[in-house]
Amino acid sequence: RKEVEQDPGPFNVPEGATVAFNCTYSNSASQSFFWYRQDCRKEPKLLMSVYSSGNEDGRFTAQLNRASQYISLLIRDSKLSDSATYLCVVLSRAGNMLTFGGGTRLMVKP
Amino acid sequence: EAGVVQSPRYKIIEKKQPVAFWCNPISGHNTLYWYLQNLGQGPELLIRYENEEAVDDSQLPKDRFSAERLKGVDSTLKIQPAELGDSAVYLCASSSGSADEQYFGPGTRLTVT
Secondary structure, eight states, rough: OOOEEEEEOOEEEEETEEEEEEEEOOOOTTTEEEEEEEEEOOOOOEEEEOOOEEEEEEEEEEEEEETTTTTEEEOOOEEEEEEEEEEEEEEEEGGGEEOOOOOOEEEEOO | OOOEEEOOOOEEETTOOOOOEEEEEETTEEEEEEEETTTTTTOOEEEETTTTTEEEESSSOTTTTEEEETTTSOEEEEEOOGGGGGOEEEEHHHHHHHHTHHHHHHEEEEOOO
């Protein structure tokens, strides 16, 4: 079993739709959580950190459920420019090591 | 501020040949990472440096891969000899500290024929 698992997609949604991505992690000692965005043939870039209380940044909402070892990302009012791969990332307490999920590909269509 | 710089951006070599990738991190970033990313997958850590010390190289295939960061700034990743399965994007990232946001370079896309 992979340490960080995501549905690879692709998720094909129309503009304006709400879409949610899920991610599960296996290491209960994980301490920090992030969502990165990666455009086609580009490098990953930090989208947002994920806090235990949940956090929102504009149209993006991230949630963490430590008991279920589950992270989510909700995108409201999808834009064409949201089309990308979204990577779930977990920082382990031991060794401060970042582990990336395989990514979920989103395609927003007009 | 300049981001993480990597070169070359693209490299095509025949199998069994050597290849080297170079990375210049963001100025002042002590932590440097090399990742491998295959198509449709997330980046996988190869090695992490704290200044000039390799603190995590457990995923680096040491029979053919080597890395160095002699003065704690630039780093080089080498493969010798390359195999067909090494075709991938090699990403370099840097951060202020190991628990801080990582900034990625554009990567080197390696094709081994």
